[in-house]
Amino acid sequence: MLSILLSCGVLAIAIFASCSAAVTTVSVNGTATHSIPPLLLLQNRAFQQVTPDTTNALFGWAPINGTSINVIADPIPLSDALPNSLEVAIPFGSSVQVGFDNEGYWGINVNASWTYNASFYYRFPSASDFSGKITVMLQSSIGAVYASASVPVSGSTTTWTQVVVHLTPSSSPVSTTNIFTVTVDGSSAIGGTINFAMFSLFPPTFKGRANGLRMDIAQACFHLELKQHTLYDMKPSFFRLPGGNNLGQGFSTRWQWNATVGNLIDRPGRMGDWGYVNTDGLGLLEYMYLCEDMEMEPIMAVWAGYSLDGASLPETDLAPYIQQAIDQINFVIGDSATSKPAALRASLGHPEPFHLQYVEIGNEDFFASESYIYRWRDFAGNLTATFPQLKFIATSYPFNPTLDPIPKQYDNHVYQTPGWFAENAFYYDSVERNGTYYFEGEYAVVSTNASDIFGTPTDGRLVYPNMQGSSGEAAFMTGLERNSDIVFAASYAPLLMNIANYQWSPNLIAFDASNVYPSTSFYTQQLFSLNRGTEYLPSTLPQNGTLHWSVTRDAPTNTIVIKIANAGMTAEEMTFELPFNGVHGTGTATVLSGSATASNSPETPNAVKPVTSQIETGESFSYTAPAYSVNVLRVEAD
Numbered sequence: 001m002l003s004i005l006l007s008c009g010v011l012a013i014a015i016f017a018s019c020s021a022a023v024t025t026v027s028v029n030g031t032a033t034h035s036i037p038p039l040l041l042l043q044n045r046a047f048q049q050v051t052p053d054t055t056n057a058l059f060g061w062a063p064i065n066g067t068s069i070n071v072i073a074d075p076i077p078l079s080d081a082l083p084n085s086l087e088v089a090i091p092f093g094s095s096v097q098v099g100f101d102n103e104g105y106w107g108i109n110v111n112a113s114w115t116y117n118a119s120f121y122y123r124f125p126s127a128s129d130f131s132g133k134i135t136v137m138l139q140s141s142i143g144a145v146y147a148s149a150s151v152p153v154s155g156s157t158t159t160w161t162q163v164v165v166h167l168t169p170s171s172s173p174v175s176t177t178n179i180f181t182v183t184v185d186g187s188s189a190i191g192g193t194i195n196f197a198m199f200s201l202f203p204p205t206f207k208g209r210a211n212g213l214r215m216d217i218a219q220a221c222f223h224l225e226l227k228q229h230t231l232y233d234m235k236p237s238f239f240r241l242p243g244g245n246n247l248g249q250g251f252s253t254r255w256q257w258n259a260t261v262g263n264l265i266d267r268p269g270r271m272g273d274w275g276y277v278n279t280d281g282l283g284l285l286e287y288m289y290l291c292e293d294m295e296m297e298p299i300m301a302v303w304a305g306y307s308l309d310g311a312s313l314p315e316t317d318l319a320p321y322i323q324q325a326i327d328q329i330n331f332v333i334g335d336s337a338t339s340k341p342a343a344l345r346a347s348l349g350h351p352e353p354f355h356l357q358y359v360e361i362g363n364e365d366f367f368a369s370e371s372y373i374y375r376w377r378d379f380a381g382n383l384t385a386t387f388p389q390l391k392f393i394a395t396s397y398p399f400n401p402t403l404d405p406i407p408k409q410y411d412n413h414v415y416q417t418p419g420w421f422a423e424n425a426f427y428y429d430s431v432e433r434n435g436t437y438y439f440e441g442e443y444a445v446v447s448t449n450a451s452d453i454f455g456t457p458t459d460g461r462l463v464y465p466n467m468q469g470s471s472g473e474a475a476f477m478t479g480l481e482r483n484s485d486i487v488f489a490a491s492y493a494p495l496l497m498n499i500a501n502y503q504w505s506p507n508l509i510a511f512d513a514s515n516v517y518p519s520t521s522f523y524t525q526q527l528f529s530l531n532r533g534t535e536y537l538p539s540t541l542p543q544n545g546t547l548h549w550s551v552t553r554d555a556p557t558n559t560i561v562i563k564i565a566n567a568g569m570t571a572e573e574m575t576f577e578l579p580f581n582g583v584h585g586t587g588t589a590t591v592l593s594g595s596a597t598a599s600n601s602p603e604t605p606n607a608v609k610p611v612t613s614q615i616e617t618g619e620s621f622s623y624t625a626p627a628y629s630v631n632v633l634r635v636e637a638d
């Protein structure tokens, strides 16, 4: 009998009446211990860096109607930053439209509600008597024309000339296997050669920013939250940039701020850390506008003498890179009257400094270990002297190695199983309160099988987050919230994944050419972000296990906000005791739940979404948290 009782506690509470007595009771302490910090949660064309005269250099491009195209090292390049151009040889004896096309990023979303900006540069390497027009179109892969614009060109144009056209499609095809085409009438251009460089094709962007973000992705990542935060009059999230590993895989391909600002033709791009070229069209200024537009705070990293290939610069070589980091920070916050990088920012249209508090020195320097001792000393030493108002974040393991000056901020990263996250919900409870603060800068459940944590997406790694994982993350997040006196920020990672081509999984938000697929972990982050409260209320501490909670009060609205994560396979009944007068008799429960493997994939994009309903509340009330669930209860008290 005893063994049955024990197992029913683990497996199937509902079946045995005697087990329902095992209700978890949570008593909330009416006195807040700390306020919740205003920061939280979330964090994502021109033949750049390719080898001329190779097939690979033509990736994304294809010839039309017998045209020959090739990427060349142009003897007269468009700019120093862009040495390559597309050489287009018009065939002899052609009487049809000839030219080339681009397939977009695995498709192009053609939408009749939008006007697209298209542009490129061209020149004739040798003057000819060509006189005709270049036609730019959005077409289906089998030739249907959705939008078209033509510009007259003359064979006497031997210097680089920019063409800008606007394309407004006449219909919105469901398919995104569309192409961007550039053609000339073959009979008027017989045998000629035209060089092309720096193409750009943009739909309307979020907030109309040049080189901006896709509206649907920006909306999903940031804007929904902004709207809600405005309701609660709270500041929205931060954005960590330019991304962790994106600082650089190797010394020569490291991220350099000055290569990402100014005219697009002055941005060389670089081989990124994940095997593809970064255009750097999304550069430092675009990142800053993004933060400003979203009222997010940037957490900006500087390259600090170490690349992920393992190479550290010796201390004697650091000086120019410390200066480059100072220049980067001055570009963001410097005084344009006294700083050259700040004057550059002003010349690009933003004379006022941007808002910046946090600067991260390197990324994942726990891989570099000993060299971080002198690199931290010299970077943090010089940057603190130059910018005493800023807070600098160290990226080695906390206190290992011992750093001087002692870091006041550390960035911790962890990719693990749901079980690990639930067990480590208490990690920060035992961390000393001594003036050092923590940023949980990257975390995610990547597999439910501990053997696959460091595997690749083709092993047991999750491709999309699922409810077992997301509820484990939520368990951990209740611990972050309980310890938000020392955990000043937290961000799931990575943020975005194009389902047609990805190097890491899972990610918070998946997308393709025309759709966005918010994951179960996205909704988990959103539930925590939108329901922060302003102060933390101690309550009965959760036990190690699958059920975790955290209680806050949103002072402006006199609302008690209870977050519950059930990372287990059975529903759990709980009783809440709230020591307040005037606790309302009804509140709301917003619940995200599903089976362990329930997941929002492109095939089942809406498998799991948060559902809000009214619940009976009071000074004492009970609530059942479903298996594999994230729950937010909101209860007003007068």
Ligand SMILES: *[C@@H]1O[C@H](CO)[C@@H](O)[C@H](O)[C@H]1NC(C)=O
Residues within 6 Å of the ligand: 029, 030, 031, 032, 033, 538
């Ligand atoms: C409630 O919080 C106050 C302030 O932190 C503390 O002094 C007191 O011990 C707490 N009471 C309980 C029951 O946790």
Ligand SMILES: *[C@@H]1O[C@H](CO)[C@@H](O)[C@H](O)[C@H]1NC(C)=O
Residues within 6 Å of the ligand: 064, 065, 096, 097, 098, 143, 181, 183
């Ligand atoms: C290629 O030539 C055919 C005529 O043979 C024409 O119908 C078609 O539109 C041309 N392709 C493009 C993309 O212009």
Ligand SMILES: *[C@@H]1O[C@H](CO)[C@@H](O)[C@H](O)[C@H]1NC(C)=O
Residues within 6 Å of the ligand: 109, 111, 112, 113, 114, 514
């Ligand atoms: C087309 O554009 C409209 C207006 O911006 C938008 O509401 C709609 O979702 C778009 N359709 C697609 C498939 O992106």
Ligand SMILES: *[C@@H]1O[C@H](CO)[C@@H](O)[C@H](O)[C@H]1NC(C)=O
Residues within 6 Å of the ligand: 117, 202, 203, 204, 205, 208, 209, 210, 211, 212
């Ligand atoms: C598109 O072009 C128009 C007119 O040149 C310009 O006002 C707008 O900012 C451009 N949009 C983008 C996203 O570049």
Ligand SMILES: *[C@@H]1O[C@H](CO)[C@@H](O)[C@H](O)[C@H]1NC(C)=O
Residues within 6 Å of the ligand: 256, 258, 259, 268, 324
């Ligand atoms: C960026 O600045 C560094 C010096 O800080 C310089 O070596 C490098 O050439 C610059 N890059 C570009 C693209 O301007």
Ligand SMILES: *[C@@H]1O[C@H](CO)[C@@H](O)[C@H](O)[C@H]1NC(C)=O
Residues within 6 Å of the ligand: 315, 318, 319, 322, 377, 378, 379, 380, 381, 382, 385
């Ligand atoms: C600044 O960096 C230089 C070069 O690495 C180093 O010699 C110096 O000690 C640093 N200054 C401070 C205040 O850390």
Ligand SMILES: *[C@@H]1O[C@H](CO)[C@@H](O)[C@H](O)[C@H]1NC(C)=O
Residues within 6 Å of the ligand: 399, 406, 407, 408, 432, 434, 435, 436
């Ligand atoms: C905080 O405590 C840790 C040991 O737990 C120590 O290594 C670190 O230097 C301390 N931080 C500060 C700012 O004193």
Ligand SMILES: *[C@@H]1O[C@H](CO)[C@@H](O)[C@H](O)[C@H]1NC(C)=O
Residues within 6 Å of the ligand: 449, 450, 451, 452, 459, 460
């Ligand atoms: C866990 O992953 C390892 C390695 O991929 C595999 O051999 C093992 O069968 C998996 N275990 C479970 C329970 O799926």
Ligand SMILES: *[C@@H]1O[C@H](CO)[C@@H](O)[C@H](O)[C@H]1NC(C)=O
Residues within 6 Å of the ligand: 423, 424, 426, 543, 544
């Ligand atoms: C929970 O379990 C973990 C791992 O066994 C342990 O480190 C931690 O101290 C436990 N926490 C509590 C509150 O029991």
